[in-house]
Amino acid sequence: MSGDIKAxxxxxxxxxxxxxxxxxxxxxxxxxLQEVQRxxxxxxxxxIKPIAEGVGMFPSQVQGVVSFYTGLHTTPRGRxxxxxxxxxxxxxxxxxxxxxxxxxxxxxxxxxxxxxxxxTLETVACIGVCALAxxxxxxxxxxxxxxxxxxxxIFSSRSRG
Amino acid sequence: MAITITLDxxxxxxxxxxxxxxxxxxxxxxIPTLCHDPHLVSYGACRIxxxxxEQNGALLASCVSPIxxxxxxxxxxxxxxxxxxxxxxxxxxxxxxxxxxxDKGNRCQLRQIATELxxxxxxxxxxxxPAEIQDLNPFIERDLSKCILCAKCIRACxxxxxEGVIDYFNRGFPxxxxxxxxxxxxxxxxxxxxxxxNLCPTGALQEKVxxxxxxxxxxxxxxxxxxxxxxxxxxxxxxxxxxRAKPSEGDTPNGATLCVRxxxxxDYIRSPHRLTQPLxxxxxxxxxxxxxxxxxxxxGKLSEIKSASGAESLAFFGSSKCTNEDNYLLQKFxxxxxxxxxxxxxxxxxxxxxxxGLGGSLxxxxxxxxxxxxxxxxxxxxxxxxxxxxAPQVGYAIxxxxxYKKASLIVVNSQxxxxxxSARLSLSxxxxxxxxxxxxxxxxxxxxxxWHKSFVSEKTAGFDKFSKSLSGYAPEQxxxxxxxxxxxxxxxxxxxxxxRCAVIIYGSGITRQIAGDRMVASLADLALLTGNIGKAGxxxxxxxxxxxxxxxxxxxxxxxxxxxxxxxxNGAGLALSGMLEQAKSGNIKGMYIMGENPVALIPGxxxxxSSIDFLVVQDLFLTDTAKLASVVLPAASFAEKDGTFTNFxxxxxxxxxxxxxxxxxxxDWQIIQKLAGAMGHSMPYSSAQEIMxxxxxRVPLYKGINYADIAPGGIFWPRTNGNRFGTRRLYExxxxxxxxxxxxAELREGKERVxxxxxVPRRTVFQFGSGVRCAMSERLSAVRVDV
Numbered sequence: 001m002s003g004d005i006k007a008x009x010x011x012x013x014x015x016x017x018x019x020x021x022x023x024x025x026x027x028x029x030x031x032x033l034q035e036v037q038r039x040x041x042x043x044x045x046x047x048i049k050p051i052a053e054g055v056g057m058f059p060s061q062v063q064g065v066v067s068f069y070t071g072l073h074t075t076p077r078g079r080x081x082x083x084x085x086x087x088x089x090x091x092x093x094x095x096x097x098x099x100x101x102x103x104x105x106x107x108x109x110x111x112x113x114x115x116x117x118x119x120t121l122e123t124v125a126c127i128g129v130c131a132l133a134x135x136x137x138x139x140x141x142x143x144x145x146x147x148x149x150x151x152x153x154i155f156s157s158r159s160r161g
Numbered sequence: 162m163a164i165t166i167t168l169d170x171x172x173x174x175x176x177x178x179x180x181x182x183x184x185x186x187x188x189x190x191x192i193p194t195l196c197h198d199p200h201l202v203s204y205g206a207c208r209i210x211x212x213x214x215e216q217n218g219a220l221l222a223s224c225v226s227p228i229x230x231x232x233x234x235x236x237x238x239x240x241x242x243x244x245x246x247x248x249x250x251x252x253x254x255x256x257x258x259x260x261x262x263x264d265k266g267n268r269c270q271l272r273q274i275a276t277e278l279x280x281x282x283x284x285x286x287x288x289x290x291p292a293e294i295q296d297l298n299p300f301i302e303r304d305l306s307k308c309i310l311c312a313k314c315i316r317a318c319x320x321x322x323x324e325g326v327i328d329y330f331n332r333g334f335p336x337x338x339x340x341x342x343x344x345x346x347x348x349x350x351x352x353x354x355x356x357x358x359n360l361c362p363t364g365a366l367q368e369k370v371x372x373x374x375x376x377x378x379x380x381x382x383x384x385x386x387x388x389x390x391x392x393x394x395x396x397x398x399x400x401x402x403x404x405r406a407k408p409s410e411g412d413t414p415n416g417a418t419l420c421v422r423x424x425x426x427x428d429y430i431r432s433p434h435r436l437t438q439p440l441x442x443x444x445x446x447x448x449x450x451x452x453x454x455x456x457x458x459x460x461g462k463l464s465e466i467k468s469a470s471g472a473e474s475l476a477f478f479g480s481s482k483c484t485n486e487d488n489y490l491l492q493k494f495x496x497x498x499x500x501x502x503x504x505x506x507x508x509x510x511x512x513x514x515x516x517x518g519l520g521g522s523l524x525x526x527x528x529x530x531x532x533x534x535x536x537x538x539x540x541x542x543x544x545x546x547x548x549x550x551x552a553p554q555v556g557y558a559i560x561x562x563x564x565y566k567k568a569s570l571i572v573v574n575s576q577x578x579x580x581x582x583s584a585r586l587s588l589s590x591x592x593x594x595x596x597x598x599x600x601x602x603x604x605x606x607x608x609x610x611x612w613h614k615s616f617v618s619e620k621t622a623g624f625d626k627f628s629k630s631l632s633g634y635a636p637e638q639x640x641x642x643x644x645x646x647x648x649x650x651x652x653x654x655x656x657x658x659x660x661r662c663a664v665i666i667y668g669s670g671i672t673r674q675i676a677g678d679r680m681v682a683s684l685a686d687l688a689l690l691t692g693n694i695g696k697a698g699x700x701x702x703x704x705x706x707x708x709x710x711x712x713x714x715x716x717x718x719x720x721x722x723x724x725x726x727x728x729x730x731n732g733a734g735l736a737l738s739g740m741l742e743q744a745k746s747g748n749i750k751g752m753y754i755m756g757e758n759p760v761a762l763i764p765g766x767x768x769x770x771s772s773i774d775f776l777v778v779q780d781l782f783l784t785d786t787a788k789l790a791s792v793v794l795p796a797a798s799f800a801e802k803d804g805t806f807t808n809f810x811x812x813x814x815x816x817x818x819x820x821x822x823x824x825x826x827x828x829d830w831q832i833i834q835k836l837a838g839a840m841g842h843s844m845p846y847s848s849a850q851e852i853m854x855x856x857x858x859r860v861p862l863y864k865g866i867n868y869a870d871i872a873p874g875g876i877f878w879p880r881t882n883g884n885r886f887g888t889r890r891l892y893e894x895x896x897x898x899x900x901x902x903x904x905x906a907e908l909r910e911g912k913e914r915v916x917x918x919x920x921v922p923r924r925t926v927f928q929f930g931s932g933v934r935c936a937m938s939e940r941l942s943a944v945r946v947d948v
Contacts, residue, residue, distance in 0.1 A: 045342060056564075058325025059341045060315075068332045 010044040019054035029055050029065060033072055042073045078113045078120035080158070082106065083137040087126030095134040098146050099123065102136070105155055166232040181223035181234055182210055192236050193245065193274045195362050196311035197224045200417035201320055207311050208248050209274060213238045220244055242278065249275050252309050254285040255334070256363075257292055263307070265364035267376055271309060288334075296369050298347040299943040300425045301358055305337045307365040314338055314357035314366060321418050323560035326351045352926055354553070355424030356417060359407050368425065370940060373399040381819035382409045382873065384806045386482065386799030387422040387934065389705025390414055390532075390554040391808025393873050394423060396800060396819040403427060403800055403819055411873025412886070414532050414810060420553035421926055422934075422941065427800065429937035430820075434782055436795035437824025447783075447793065452825065452835065459753075459792050460839035462775045463499065466751045472500040476740040476749050479718030480756030480829075481508035481707035482933075483796075484804025484816055485863075486852040487829035488709070488716040489724060490844065491755050494833050496723075498842045502734030503749070506718030507757040507931075508710035509736065514672040515703045516714070516726070518681025522904060523694065523701075524897035526726060527711055527811050530664070530700030530890045531877070536562045537698035540660035542571045542653075544595065544684065545670020549579035550924045552704045552809070555666060556580065569660075571653050573598065574670060586653055590643035595671050598650065599683035600906045601639030603690055604631040605654035612658060613692030620901055621689050627903035634906070658691050662698035669706055682904040689901045695892035705809040707930065708799070712807030715862060715878070725862035741766055744773050751775040755829055756796060758931035760785040779832055784933055795826035802828035803849040805871070807878070811887075813866050814875030 018035050022028040032051065036043050043051075043066055052059040066072045084099045099110075108114060108121040127135055132144025136151075143154055163174040166181075168190055175184040180203060185192050195207035205225035212223045215233040220240065235241065252271060260272060267273070290306035312329070315338050319325045326349050330339030340349035358366045377397040385392040385406070392415035394406045406427050408419050415423075439455035440447040450458075466474055477495035479488040488506060495504040512526070520526035535541060535558040549556035556579070562568035563583045572584040575592045590598045606612050607628055617624050636647035657663055665688055671680045684701060693699035705711050717724035721733035735743060737759065743749040752773055760767040761784070770776055771789045778787040779794035787793045799806075801822040807813050822828070827835075830852060834844045846852050850868045857866050865880035865887075877887035892901070927944040928935045935941045 048341060058319060058328065060325050060328035060339070061319075063339075063341050064328035064330060067330050 010042075010047065011040055012047070012050075014040060015047050015050060019050060023054050025055075029057065029062065033062075033066060037072060042076050045074050076113065076117055078117050080118060080138055081120045081122060083122045083124045083127070085125075085127050085133070085135040085137075086123045087130065087133075089126075089130035090134040093133040094147075097148075098134045098136065098151065101148055101151055105151065164228050164230050166228050166230070166234060168234050169236055175228050177227075179228050181212055181221065181226050181228055181232075184228055185212075185223065185236060190236055192223055193277060194224060195270055195274065195309060196313060198313055198317075198360055198417065201313065201316045201360075204312060204316065207309065209245055211241055211244050211248075212236045213241050245274075246278050246280055249278055249280050250283045250285055253280065253283045254287050255289055256309070257289045257306050258287075259292075263364040264367055264371055264374055265307075269364060270362035295345050297345055298353065298369070299940040300353040300355065300369055300421060301346060301351075302367045302369040303346065304365055304367075307363045308337055309363055309365075310336065310338075311362060312338070313360040313362065317356045317360050317417065320565070321416065321561075322352070322354050322356055322557050323564055324350060324352060324354075327357075352549075352553075353421040353425065355419055355421065356408075358424070359419075360417065368405055370425075370428070371404075372402055372428075372431070373404045375399075377404050381800075381817050382815075383800065383817045383819060384708070384808075384814045385419070385423040385427075386708050386806075386816075387420075387426060388552050388929070389708060389710050389809035390552050391708065391806055391810070391812055391814050391875070392419055392423050392554065393814065394419065396427070398819050401820045403430060409873050413874045414808060414812065415554050418554070418557055422553075422929075422938075425940045426935060426938040428939050429781075429934045429941075430798040430800050432782070432937045432939070434937060435823045435826070436780070436782060436787075436793065437826060438795060439825070440783075440793040440795075442791050452827075455792050455794060456832075456836050456839040459777050459794075459836055462791070463751060463753075464840060466775060467499060470750050473503065473734075474748060474750040475499055475501045476503035476735060476744075476752045477501070477505075477718075478737060478740070478752065478754040478757055478759070479504065479506035479713050479716070481506055481705070481710040481713045482799075482930075483709065483713070483756045483829050484799075484802065484849065485709065485712040485716050485807060485813070485856065486804040486849045487755065487802075487833070488713045488718045489852060489856050490830045490833045490846075491753075492717045492724070493844075494837055495753075498837050498840060502720065502729060502732065503740060504718055504734055505720050505737045505740065506713040507737075507759070508706050509714055509719050510738075511669050511672040511677075511706055512703075512710060512714045514674075514677030514681045516722075517678035518683075518904075519685055519701065519703065520726065522682055522685035522689065522902050523892065525811075525879075525891055526703075526714075528700070528702045528809055529694060529892060530702065531810050531812075532558050532702075534698055534700050534890070535559060535664050535666070535702070536566060536568075538562065538568055538660070538662050538664040539698065540569045540571065540657050540663035542573065542657060542663065542665045542684075542687075543578075543580065543584075544573045544665065544667040544680075545672075546666070546668025546704050547574070547576075547578035547580065547924075548666070548668070548704060550926045550929065551668055551706070553926065555702065555704065559583070559666075569656055571656060576670070586649065586656065588645050588649055588653060590645050593674055593676065594643040595674075596676055596680040596683045596906070597634065597639055597642045598645055599680065599687055600631055600634040601636060601643070601647075601650050602654045602657065603683070603687055604634045604639075605636065605651055606658040606690060607631065609654065609658070611655070612690045616692030617690065620694075620895060621903060622900035623903040623905070626905055627686060630906040633908040657687070660691075662696060663691065663693050664698070664700055664702060665693070666702040666704065668704035672703075679904075679907075683906065685901075686903050686906075689903060694901060695890065695895070697890070700890065703809060708808070709806040711809055711811070712805070712813075715807055715860075716856070717860075724856065725860035727860075737763075741769050745769045749773065751777075753777045754786060754790075755779050755833075756781075758784040758786045758933055760789065761931040779829060780933065781826075782933055782937060784931075794832050795822075795824065796832065797822035797826055797828040801826075802830075804828075804830070805849075805853060805866075805868075805875075808875075811877045811891075812875035813863070813871065813878055813887075815868060815871045 022032040052062040113120040165174045173188045203224045205222040210223045211220045213235045292306040296302040327338040377399045393409035393413035441450045516526040569585040571586045640647045776790045778790040804816045837844045880887040
């Protein structure tokens, strides 16, 4: 992770509002964390203590849950999350090359986010559309039967638009 | 209804709710475990305790599987043994291969179980974690490459000491126990209580300072010599060196926990600054002397002063840190050999309030109940103390009650305490007005009609007069005196009175005040008014400053009471404050101080003691007080002598000698015995036990207490019920004097205190007392905490 990312201000006022809604509820931690992430983009490490107080847990326990799930993040994420599939079918159909090209194109390694918070690059094990391999998902859009030319088109159209 | 199962071909029965492991342990069937501990909630993390259900071939983790009727369990089938071996091999495959040099050595449970299962060569691909030793703090060394993720440390921190410093971090292979932000322990809220270190089955958590490597030769069970909790500790000894301290097994006040002082602070006993021979001051400098020289000089001087100025010109000061036997002998020496009534002890000032306040109302001048009752209560009223530093076991119990048993905590303290954040209600009365606050609370309880009417009418006396005496404590009046909003007083009154059971815990914050006895009496009234005496989850807890604060008073190191609080016949002697005053005016000419350092605690006392004709100090170190003495006698520490301490719960517990005292130093009682001999009075005791036998014969409060019967956890005095553990809870069958007596509240607005606030030493869990033990502990004194 490059150190010069200027994280947007984490909205602690909004955080307090979300925590207040879950106070006193049983088993509220995971839905609360999901909502914080949805609303505020990520779960700031500084948010762990107030969340723990809100749900009556130790901060170390909340951190344990956050660090357990890949779906929960403690650093800001890009506006576009690119997930390149590394499943078996995609691998056989050249997924490795696709990943290499995406890395070059975005100038990111796996798990990294661009300093302008435009892109986050991740890999996934399988997205379940092996017939279209090699595949990639950007936010909620799935792209199949990828090749270098198609990749170029996808990213060019996104940056234009 | 008992449940019967077949365990390894034998029918055994257990109670519903028991696990297979519980029943196996009860039946003497060994099942290996790594993540299980009887003090923790069963977890099922390590899978070593797998057993086979022969009816369906299923493998069950026995620590989390309840017994069911008709179960047929095999604990050692082929399948079970193969699974256990595989699991151990998988653990070893990611464990470093450096057992040869790991200090956990043969204490490592992973190694023990591997050996037991015959696992030698691990034929799995080895992927050990890289070693990463973290040891910047003076207490705990962490090497998480040896962690097997059993979570004992995590659970102990959450369930027992309720700090929750660590929890699992990450998932899969990289997962490990970590603090918030994965910081080193010293940057977290860790209190270094050492509970995790003691429970860790492998070498992942170890004490940092290792004065000895390899197996230790013997283990001595004794009592911690710091605070009044009286934790039972096992001292591991090699040669003449105490290597480590661990909590003892048994029905003890501390269970599986200690605090940083108990776990690591004992190293003061091996300090190079310990006194090793008697010292006599010659021309302002101390010169080493033999015991004969020193004792003959003391005997000669005491006799000289006695014959020149009378026995009453001599004063004796016993110790809230020495054993009951030491203190008993000192007061016996003072009263019977010298013939002076001037005997007091450290901590007696604090106990004075309890003696008058509790003794007068209830009968006995001490806590009514065991610590375990705190955890059963619905409401906890904590007054004038921060047990997280002064009595950590009480702090743990309060936090457990609040966090896991939904108890409500009311904190009454003019200062911030470590427990304020756990409190449902926090009241900060002006210092010195606490009794007005309690009286205001009681008046609200009576006005609202929520007092315990049947308890008051059946078991107490003086209610009408008491009730009338509260007339001056109208809410607005109390708010004016104490500065606490009347709505808060109302909340506290309702919360406390409407609880099914509630406890009151108080400490030095009120007992050191001039009106301390009034305040304690008010608290006793509150307990009587709400019926919170003599039942489970209720009672009053009088915290003690020191390990034997209660015992020293019990033993009659008091100016106005003989041992067992029997009143003195010929008028009271001088308390410490009186001794100092009379020394200043020249009426006290000689003083004998055992194991106390008043110069560090009482402003101005140094000047007075340096001007006194003859001062004898017996202690472990050349303390600020000892420096002023004419003769200094080297004494043995708690780990170097036999005897008993009485903790604040009234447990009389056995102190056992683990190592020899350094040099020529001697147990305090032997010094007094020798001194008596030098003065021509024979004290023919051959052991501390014989002194306790005399105490048990002479002092009704200690009747029936003898060393042979003291098991781990001790005997709660009074042992009048013949019960092996004595009286755990007082007043269950009513009050000794027939009734609990309400005190009449006088309207008092005074705010004077015995010691001004700025002169009260601020304690941390690392530093408390008068600078003898913690300050001389290499490990504790390495920690600087600003307070």
